[in-house]
Amino acid sequence: MAASPNRISGFWASLVMVTSLYLFFLLAMLVATASYSTPGDLWKTLNSPEIRYSIGLSLATCTTTALLSLLVAVPIGYLLSRANFRGKELVDSLIDIPIVLPPMVMGLCLLIFFQSPLGRFLEQGITFTYTVAGVVLAQFVIGSAFAIRTMRGTFDHLSARPEEVAMTLGCTRGQAVWLVTLPAARRGMFAAASVAWARSLGEFGPILVFAGATRMKTEVLPTTVWLELSVGNLEASVAVSILMVLMALVVLVAIRLAGERV
Amino acid sequence: MIRLENIAWSAGQFKLENLSLTVPKNCYAVLMGKTGSGKTSLVEILCGLRLLTAGKVWIGEDDVTYALPGERGIGYVPQDGALFPTMTVREQLAFAPRLQKRPLKEIEALVKRLADELGIAGLLDRLPQKLSGGERQRVALGRALAAKPKVLLLDEPLSALDEEMRDEVAQLLKRVRREHGLTALHITHSKQEALQLADVVFRLENGQVSETTLDSLN
Numbered sequence: 001m002a003a004s005p006n007r008i009s010g011f012w013a014s015l016v017m018v019t020s021l022y023l024f025f026l027l028a029m030l031v032a033t034a035s036y037s038t039p040g041d042l043w044k045t046l047n048s049p050e051i052r053y054s055i056g057l058s059l060a061t062c063t064t065t066a067l068l069s070l071l072v073a074v075p076i077g078y079l080l081s082r083a084n085f086r087g088k089e090l091v092d093s094l095i096d097i098p099i100v101l102p103p104m105v106m107g108l109c110l111l112i113f114f115q116s117p118l119g120r121f122l123e124q125g126i127t128f129t130y131t132v133a134g135v136v137l138a139q140f141v142i143g144s145a146f147a148i149r150t151m152r153g154t155f156d157h158l159s160a161r162p163e164e165v166a167m168t169l170g171c172t173r174g175q176a177v178w179l180v181t182l183p184a185a186r187r188g189m190f191a192a193a194s195v196a197w198a199r200s201l202g203e204f205g206p207i208l209v210f211a212g213a214t215r216m217k218t219e220v221l222p223t224t225v226w227l228e229l230s231v232g233n234l235e236a237s238v239a240v241s242i243l244m245v246l247m248a249l250v251v252l253v254a255i256r257l258a259g260e261r262v
Numbered sequence: 263m264i265r266l267e268n269i270a271w272s273a274g275q276f277k278l279e280n281l282s283l284t285v286p287k288n289c290y291a292v293l294m295g296k297t298g299s300g301k302t303s304l305v306e307i308l309c310g311l312r313l314l315t316a317g318k319v320w321i322g323e324d325d326v327t328y329a330l331p332g333e334r335g336i337g338y339v340p341q342d343g344a345l346f347p348t349m350t351v352r353e354q355l356a357f358a359p360r361l362q363k364r365p366l367k368e369i370e371a372l373v374k375r376l377a378d379e380l381g382i383a384g385l386l387d388r389l390p391q392k393l394s395g396g397e398r399q400r401v402a403l404g405r406a407l408a409a410k411p412k413v414l415l416l417d418e419p420l421s422a423l424d425e426e427m428r429d430e431v432a433q434l435l436k437r438v439r440r441e442h443g444l445t446a447l448h449i450t451h452s453k454q455e456a457l458q459l460a461d462v463v464f465r466l467e468n469g470q471v472s473e474t475t476l477d478s479l480n
Contacts, residue, residue: 171361
């Protein structure tokens with residue numbers, strides 16, 4: 001029996017209704033948060049030295065994390081996409097650990113690792129626990145896992161054939177990747193760095209546990225929201241939240257514009 | 263000349279065993295076979311993109327069994343052209359000469375000559391996304407020729423083209439092969455292409471290559 005036009009429109013109408021309700025809920029939350037603060041309050045809060053420090057530290061650490069994440073995401077994403085080897089599925093699953101583990105647990109793992117002999121040895125070079133380097137490391141552990149996923153998807157969508165042709169024309173594998181594949185993957189690289197940046201911006205649990213929440217030292221924006229909330233300064237935490245929403249929107253739009261078309 | 267001597271290669275359940283093939287110098291050979299018979303794998307073995315478990319590969323007078331793909335003196339044109347997505351036609355044609363560190367003037371002259379020869383002189387500043395199927399294959403052919411190969415390996419180069427374009431590119435392949443004095447191995451499952459282009463026809467079946475006559479294709 002042929003489906004009637006009414007049945008089809010009913011189907012689509014139900015999908016539109018679910019989407020609309022979902023979007024309404026999201027927007028209602030954002031509008032309610034935004035209307036809780038006035039532009040004056042927002043300006044005053046964002047001008048305080050502590051919060052300006054926290055904004056600066058967030059921008060610096062998120063950018064550092066995004067670049068570091070890209071440094072590991074490109075080779076690992078390429079390996080997982082192009083190579084077949086024994087234990088590949090296990091490696092693939094292990095890389096997802098930071099994505100599936102509760103963030104707070106990740107912070108605890110970091111803290112315990114740096115109490116181990118290997119961790120203590122590493123800290124003879126750079127001190128991570130309760131420092132800015134620790135903030136970056138806590139962000140990196142989670143942000144890089146998302147960047148690796150994005151880069152793997154990017155390489156999966158790029159045919160290996162041009163790279164192989166480049167090898168027949170005289171390139172080594174490394175040259176072929178550098179000259180042919182990476183330029184073609186530039187949008188994916190931008191998306192991977194943006195995802196890592198956005199994830200890092202919202203990271204709270206691991207930073208709190210591993211790097212602490214010391215004002216003017218390891219305080220990043222999510223920490224500020226929590227600190228202000230804990231002393232009852234709702235206006236300040238709302239102002240910082242609005243700023244974070246705006247930053248997240250900018251990154252989302254940038255990712256959409258760059259696309260993952262490769 | 264292209265010669266495969268008792269080669270063996272496997273991937274999962276698929277195997278090529280004790281396979282031999284000789285394409286004489288300056289000959290246009292067509293290799294036919296059903297989908298999944300291993301035609302593309304055979305070309306990839308010749309290119310050095312798949313490692314053999316046994317046997318030898320000869321290109322011209324050289325044993326290239328263990329040579330890197332870029333050291334074999336081959337020009338490879340895959341099915342869809344596999345053009346480099348971010349490079350203009352000019353950059354694609356200049357790719358191999360640049361790797362060979364030829365002088366800039368020589369590269370420019372070579373690019374111009376190939377572009378004129380292949381009828382793509384008006385497309386030099388275009389990216390692959392702005393090219394038609396026939397244009398893409400011409401550029402892929404030019405890119406391969408710019409490396410000054412001894413042999414051309416063409417993996418179903420006409421299969422993605424419409425009938426009119428197929429005829430045009432087939433004539434071009436024939437002319438280019440003759441004028442550049444190359445040995446060519448052309449993979450296809452089209453009898454028409456074999457009749458149109460082949461000096462000699464091979465068939466790949468059950469992991470073995472056998473020579474067949476043009477008459478038997480009619």
